[in-house]
Amino acid sequence: MPFSQVREEIRAIQSELVALRHDLHKHPELGFEEVRTQQVIRAWLESRGYTPKDSAGTGLYADLKPTHGSGPMVALRADIDCLPMHELTDLPYRSVHAGRAHKCGHDGHTAILLGTAAILARHKDELPGNVRLLFQPAEEGVRGGGARVMVAEGALEGVSEVYGLHNWPAWPLGDVRVKAGAMMAQVHAFEIELIGKGGHGSQPQLCRDPIVAASHLVTALQTVVSRGFGYEGGAVLSVCSFQAGTTNNVIPERAKLSGTIRSFEPRATARVLERFRQVLSGVSASFGVEVNETIEVGYPVLMNDSGCAEVVRRVAIEAFGAERVSEADLPMAGGEDFAYFAQARPSAYFFLGAKRGEEDTPVCHHPDFDFDDRLIPVGIELFSRIVWDRLSGRPLVGP
Numbered sequence: 001m002p003f004s005q006v007r008e009e010i011r012a013i014q015s016e017l018v019a020l021r022h023d024l025h026k027h028p029e030l031g032f033e034e035v036r037t038q039q040v041i042r043a044w045l046e047s048r049g050y051t052p053k054d055s056a057g058t059g060l061y062a063d064l065k066p067t068h069g070s071g072p073m074v075a076l077r078a079d080i081d082c083l084p085m086h087e088l089t090d091l092p093y094r095s096v097h098a099g100r101a102h103k104c105g106h107d108g109h110t111a112i113l114l115g116t117a118a119i120l121a122r123h124k125d126e127l128p129g130n131v132r133l134l135f136q137p138a139e140e141g142v143r144g145g146g147a148r149v150m151v152a153e154g155a156l157e158g159v160s161e162v163y164g165l166h167n168w169p170a171w172p173l174g175d176v177r178v179k180a181g182a183m184m185a186q187v188h189a190f191e192i193e194l195i196g197k198g199g200h201g202s203q204p205q206l207c208r209d210p211i212v213a214a215s216h217l218v219t220a221l222q223t224v225v226s227r228g229f230g231y232e233g234g235a236v237l238s239v240c241s242f243q244a245g246t247t248n249n250v251i252p253e254r255a256k257l258s259g260t261i262r263s264f265e266p267r268a269t270a271r272v273l274e275r276f277r278q279v280l281s282g283v284s285a286s287f288g289v290e291v292n293e294t295i296e297v298g299y300p301v302l303m304n305d306s307g308c309a310e311v312v313r314r315v316a317i318e319a320f321g322a323e324r325v326s327e328a329d330l331p332m333a334g335g336e337d338f339a340y341f342a343q344a345r346p347s348a349y350f351f352l353g354a355k356r357g358e359e360d361t362p363v364c365h366h367p368d369f370d371f372d373d374r375l376i377p378v379g380i381e382l383f384s385r386i387v388w389d390r391l392s393g394r395p396l397v398g399p
């Protein structure tokens with residue numbers, strides 16, 4: 001594939017892709033509810049000669065069949081769902097649905113993969129192998145795990161390698177970040193309920209105050225990592241909600257905390273969970289309150305194959321120069337269900353920086369976040385170069 005020509009071709013469809021991205025942004029859909037999104041993707045693919053198949057209910061995948069050759073099959077993945085949150089921007093294409101918004105940029109990832117589909121279709125005679133495009137529903141949150149469903153339904157049958165990307169506004173626009181091994185965290189979400197004895201605010205001696213116990217618990221939980229590990233760290237524990245009481249003169253009966261634990265390898269996960277439970281039972285005994293926890297096990301650690309990570313690194317350097325490519329600040333402590341694709345096949349997941357100059361660009365999941373459309377051509381070129389690299393027989397070797 002001549003990439004100077006590919007750049008021209010990408011430029012020619014950029015405005016169409018931006019319009020499509022804004023349309024998806026305006027009509028966001030939650031995990032496993034992406035019915036309209038699925039239709040938009042299907043229509044685009046069919047108009048470029050693909051025959052998409054539905055997968056995981058509201059997802060789909062499509063194969064580019066080369067006109068000659070039967071080499072390996074490389075898969076590219078985009079996530080397509082939105083988040084259950086309100087949009088606070090005044091963008092002309094802001095969400096028309098209260099409580100639903102594309103605040104992680106999956107609208108942009110979808111536009112990138114659709115643009116890649118259009119470019120690859122123009123060059124299919126030159127490709128000595130196969131490409132599968134995976135449009136995955138339900139990446140976000142507790143209702144997520146669309147990747148697991150697609151793998152279970154056989155969406156990777158015949159696939160040799162999988163690649164995926166995510167925009168990330170903390171890092172400079174267009175920078176590519178990738179590393180071999182652990183790339184993103186295993187996430188455990190916890191809820192803790194403390195049950196004491198409520199009463200009049202003037203009579204603490206007759207109560208067992210769950211607010212005081214919960215306050216100590218929040219503080220004690222800060223030591224799970226800081227005192228449970230040495231300099232190597234290995235986990236992040238954050239309490240992200242604290243709820244108790246309704247008025248200023250009643251000691252309530254209950255308090256509730258919730259948060260997440262993030263870790264990158266099984267021994268650290270076991271250690272942090274063990275310390276977490278010890279702290280809970282200690283606070284329970286100290287304050288005479290009942291402490292009940294529920295822990296939800298999230299996506300596994302996203303492990304990049306070293307050979308596939310090297311593919312991303314080398315094509316990114318060829319495209320944009322070595323100064324734009326690094327593994328700084330990785331692994332990242334977010335969770336990502338691409339981990340299921342990476343468990344099933346050698347894979348690599350990478351980030352595209354999206355920080356605008358010196359500006360404090362809103363990060364993913366912030367109510368003011370919006371995907372930066374300038375990443376659309378960057379993502380398409382990288383995906384196209386990855387496909388070319390893999391199908392033109394370059395070796396898969398670690399760095």
Ligand SMILES: [Zn+2]
Nearest residue numbers: 104140364365
């Ligand atoms: Zn997200």
Ligand SMILES: [Zn+2]
Nearest residue numbers: 104105106166
């Ligand atoms: Zn995301």
